[in-house]
Each structure stands twice: as C-alpha cells, then as structure tokens.
Amino acid sequence: MEQFAPVKRSGDNQPVRYLIVDDSVFARKNLAKMVESFGGQVVGEAGDGVTAITEYDRLTPDIVLMDITMPQMEGIEAAEKIVGQHPGARIVMVSSVGYQENIVAALQRGARHFVQKPVKPEVLYEIIKYVMRDDQATPQTAGAGAGA
Amino acid sequence: MELIQPFLNSADAVLAQGLESSVAIENLTMDEEAYRRKGIAAEVCLTGDIEGRIIFDAGEKTAACFASHLAGAELASTDDLVREAVCELANQVIGNAVTVLNDQGFHFRVHPPTIHTSEQGAKSSEDTEAVVLCFSTERGKVYMNVALRYHHCSLEHAAAGR
Numbered sequence: 001m002e003q004f005a006p007v008k009r010s011g012d013n014q015p016v017r018y019l020i021v022d023d024s025v026f027a028r029k030n031l032a033k034m035v036e037s038f039g040g041q042v043v044g045e046a047g048d049g050v051t052a053i054t055e056y057d058r059l060t061p062d063i064v065l066m067d068i069t070m071p072q073m074e075g076i077e078a079a080e081k082i083v084g085q086h087p088g089a090r091i092v093m094v095s096s097v098g099y100q101e102n103i104v105a106a107l108q109r110g111a112r113h114f115v116q117k118p119v120k121p122e123v124l125y126e127i128i129k130y131v132m133r134d135d136q137a138t139p140q141t142a143g144a145g146a147g148a
Numbered sequence: 149m150e151l152i153q154p155f156l157n158s159a160d161a162v163l164a165q166g167l168e169s170s171v172a173i174e175n176l177t178m179d180e181e182a183y184r185r186k187g188i189a190a191e192v193c194l195t196g197d198i199e200g201r202i203i204f205d206a207g208e209k210t211a212a213c214f215a216s217h218l219a220g221a222e223l224a225s226t227d228d229l230v231r232e233a234v235c236e237l238a239n240q241v242i243g244n245a246v247t248v249l250n251d252q253g254f255h256f257r258v259h260p261p262t263i264h265t266s267e268q269g270a271k272s273s274e275d276t277e278a279v280v281l282c283f284s285t286e287r288g289k290v291y292m293n294v295a296l297r298y299h300h301c302s303l304e305h306a307a308a309g310r
Contacts (some may be wrong), residue, residue, distance in 0.1 A: 025259055026232035030218065069239070069258050076224065096243025097258055099250035116247070117240045118166050 038146025049073030210288025
C-alpha cells in the first residue's frame, strides 16, 4: 500500500487514534490498513451504531470512520448521538450510498465529512488532514504526502 | 432497462477499481428460470420507490481470488473473510447504483448485505424484472441477478422528482 506522511496530533505528537465502525469485518480491516498507512492507530472497532456510541464513550478517539447502512442503529443516527454527547467529535461518514440527501443529512447531524466507497486512500488521507486541521495536525515528513 | 443501467455502470466502475482489472459485460439475459447460485453469493434488499433484491455471485475460486487481492493476502475460499469480501463488493456496487437512482428522484432504503445460501433465486414475473448480468474480469466472472419492481404508489412521486 502507498506510503503517506504520518498525520499526528499536534498537542502531543502522538498518532491519531481511530474508531472504525462498519458492519463488514472486511471493510473494517481495509480501513484499518489504510489509516495505519497514514501513521494512525486503530483503538477500537464496532459493527453497529449502538456499539459505536459505547465505544466512543470508552475510548474518545480523535476520529470516527462511520458506515451508514448497519444493523440495529444506522450510522447517521449514531453520529448524531455521539456529537450530541461530545460536540467536538470528529466523525467521517464512509458509505457506498452517497446520494445528496444522505450526505446532507449526515452533515446536518454533526458529521464532519463524507467519503464514498470504494475508498481511495489518497482521498481519505486528504480528508483526515482536513478534519484534523483544528488540531493543527501536520504531516511529519515533507514531500511524502498523498500521491507521493 | 432504466433500472438496470446504473447497476451495469456501477459494477463496471467498482470492479475495475477494486480488482484493478479490465471489466467486460459478457452477458445480459432475462431470467426466465429461477436463478441458480454459482458459488459465494451476497443478497441485498431494497425497499422504497423500487423494491426487490439483488444477488451478487461469484464462483468459490473467483471469490477467493477477489478477496485475496482486496485483502492483500492469500485467502482460502473457506475463509470467512471471503464471504465478507463478496458482501462488501456487493454493498459497494449496489450502493453506488442506488446513489445514482436516488439522485434521479427515486427513493430507496438499502438493507445490509447478507450471505445468500439458497440454491435458487427469483425469476421474472409480470411486475418484476429479473435480469442476470455477467461481468468478465481478469480474476474471474461475477454474476448479478437483479430482480426489481416499481412500487406503484411511489411512481408519481419519483417522476415528479426527476
């Protein structure tokens, strides 16, 4: 997999901590591999919206990658509940269903961004950098960014 | 056919990207007999303006080859991850097609994919188009059995939205 300049937290220079939420084990593994190539650390995984909420409370990750279509509770509702409890939560929706109405609903309920599956690593990398900008995260190695 | 075209386009794009392979539509047939599963199959149900289900199917060796490529590691066809990979590919192909149809004014709900274990699927009926699409990739063939029908109460609404 392509190598990217690590995106780290500006405060303590530690890896960005991720919670990955998707009902597909395969999708979770692929996303985990991707964020690890960005220098990130996967601190937790969840297969549905209900578990995502409890895992967020327990782990307070820097970023949540959240699928939409899931059993028990869908991703948009889970995102709304997490942001309701944690207004600073950074949630990026990752779904194969990317119609306008869905994207607008996700953003209105607190998601920071939306990326459509199949996910291109270079696209997700740029979104992660954008979403972490309020943490003033910067790549640690110049010249080795997306597409490098 | 207007319902089928987005699935053709989506399968072409998603399979080409995910499998890093050229993709050719080998065959498109109306399914007059009940569909027979080829190997490892995922089923996705749609509800809304258009209702029905789609079976995404690949032979066991082909499915293992797809999953191994996507996972970046050799997987046996008996590995649960192969089933997961077929479900995820189905989710991506169907999700992308549904995105196009929703933006055209139809409104759907897509349900999470499940492993389709039955040997047979639905065939065409008066109000249900059951079409079998066969895609040829460098890593093997993929079959999609698309059985959809208009939800009559929603047709005017969908047409008005376009």
